[in-house]
Amino acid sequence: MVSEFPQSASAVIIGGGVTGSSVAYHLARLGWSDVILLERKQFSCGTTWHAAGLIGTMRANENHAKLAQYSMSILGEIEEETGQSTGFKQVGSLSVAHSEARLEELKRVASMNNAFGVTRVDIITPEEARELYPLLETGDLLGASWVGQDGYSSPVDVTAAFIKGARNRGANCVEGVTVTGIVVENGKVAGVTTDRGDIRADFVVNCAGMWAREVGRMAGVNVPLHACEHYYAVTEKLDIPLDLPILRxxxxxxxxxxxxxxxxxxxxxxNAIPWGQNGIPEDFCFDEIDGHFEEQVMEILEQSLLRVPVLQEAGWRKFFCGPESFTPDDQFHIGEAPEVRNFFVAAGLNSIGIQSAGGVGRALSEWMHNGHAPLDLWGNDIRRMYSFQGTQTYIENRVSETLGLLYDNHWPYRQMETSRNVRHSPIHERLVSHNACFGEAAGWERPNWFAPEGVEPRYEYSFGKQNWFEYSAAEHMAFRTGVALFDQSSFSKYLVQGRDSCSALQRICSADIDVPAGKVVYTHWLNDRGGIEADLTVTRLDENRFLIVSAAAVTNRDLNWLARNIPSDTFCTVTDVTGGEAILGIMGPDSRALLDDVLGIGLEASEFPFGTSRTVEVGCAVGRASRVSFVGELGWEIYLPADMARHGFDVIWEAGQRHGLRLAGLHALDSGRIEKKFLHFGHDISEEDTPLECGYSFVCHLDKSVPFIGRDAILKQKEDGSWKRKRLVQFLLEDPEAILYHHEPIIRNGEQVGHLTSGNYGHFLGGSVGLGYVYSEEDIDADYIRSGSFEIDIAGARIPAKASLTAMYDPKALRMRG
Structure with missing residues (x-):
């Protein structure tokens, strides 16, 4: 504790647990000498101190694996730098499977992580597992995975090492200070108020752990997380090997x-039990909580005696219950809050804080230092969260599910079951009556597939062809050979208007959007490094009014990007109109005939060409028809006011019965776009990828009158040719039974050259289709593709695949433009 309380700082970090101490250390290591870390009680209290301290490096995507690898490697570095032990013991970790589904998951995860090139994962037999873990009962096991570099550490010692390292580099780390408020001026953070005085600051970082939601609200920032009861038990002393691995x-x-x-x-x-619904006690420090041991622990503990029989001979000296915070999607929160500039968040690490804090602290510090994330971290970006997810009702119910999901099977297409039915399309009830099976995205209930009459619309999960496969295949073939209707109402929609709206959007959009009214332009928003920040369409409604349409999950991200890049003195407003309009996608070669019956206007290409939009009448509703397609077929998106959408749907549905109209879900939409090599933001493209690399250079109008953000970076990459050594390629598996999802390794001539970004079944092409970036030291062109023999690794099995730089389905886009 310092004698004179500081009054100013470049950055104030709130929370002295392992995450806050890591941020303090990494900022100081970047040369930020004026950093203050504030802890309300004592360092490591709250949740850090009682963590198990496991250090695991196996992750579900490449950038998470990089963060985890760094989190492990920094333990030795910080120990050597400070002399403070971290307690790290590299004993390896073993994950066992006693179901075919679990073994399949372990094999897929091993294949993915080996593709990332960060962590080596071996799939081993039960006998080999027993050799590594002599106490293990293997009679019911089918296999296991082994990660030799994993281990465990001491959470309190890791925190102490980060704090010592931060102090050695000039940071001020203070205990016994309670933050009482966040000072915000003109939309930007300006400091904090505390029970010991005020501190002016350029940056504030919320690392308050299970208090992060409360701290966020001080600044008007939404940080959805909530604590749950979390348990472990400790035996009396046992005669066990000192180098025994971690076992899961x-x-x-x-x-x-x-x-x-x-x-x-x-x-x-x-089924976890939320804790602290009425607030966390003010004096909570190194505390335990009263748990529900009989209901929550005993059955699971009895099973543990079967897996490690030596425990049957042991007494139990400690049954522990402490709080741990979880987020709505089991992904941690990191990044700059969209509500307040320079207010950053690093919280909600979902019980893997010790094994993640090093990487998270480094990533957030570099984000603050450089003004952008060092990696694509969109899956963790705080901007992905919506205000409703921070409500007590939503978050309390959701975390009761997300805690357990960490150890559940990570099924493809798995849907959350709690906190559902929050946001509905205007035609939701119509879709219910047609037996839709709904998934959830950004709170929206969206029809993923439709069950036939007499079939319950319910998922039966597996890693193969799931129960809805044939139904979705029929939907897919409907829009390829006939006509289908998609409910796309969840798509984000923003109205940009004002006398400066065109010039503002010209600077932000890579394509030229200064086009005649009624024109639809597909474009990207780029950062100054040429990376893709958004993927969307812009429709010019009139001289000073534009409609932007984007994906459902990116509303906050897009609005934040507009707010940060439209100058404050610009006469231009942005309004989120997502909930005000429904979008009905009418897609397929018979869409023209169907809509000719409904709209009564000329729909031939000469009268209504691709990429145009105009006002139409759908029965008694006045709406807008835009000729665009996300599945690569002739089609129109029909925009209708929310209050008249049901009427419009009924009119189209009635007319559609004469044309074989079929309802189609989002799974079919995804399989259609992958066949056509259309891209999905957050999967196939991100802020790390450029339009040149993904094959979308046509969205960059380099010669338009207003230079767009990222133009110089694209010109540089075009000139130096570096994009030719990283290119997005489409793959079609030769085995029609194999199923692709994402992150499967790409093999060329026996060597790994990348991994998939997304995958689905191409029902028209007759096999699984994947998209993925290929990396090479030589130019990746048509000759490179032709001269290579490609395979995709699925759970360790290499499946031959065809490869193409262009879409295998209708590569010249003649069908959707005809």
Missing amino acids: DHDWCTYYKPDAGSMLVGQFEP
């Missing part, structure tokens, strides 16, 4: 960690 038995919800001669058995129970 996901099927039985347990993990096992050696603990100073004892065994710690932790769990991720399927």
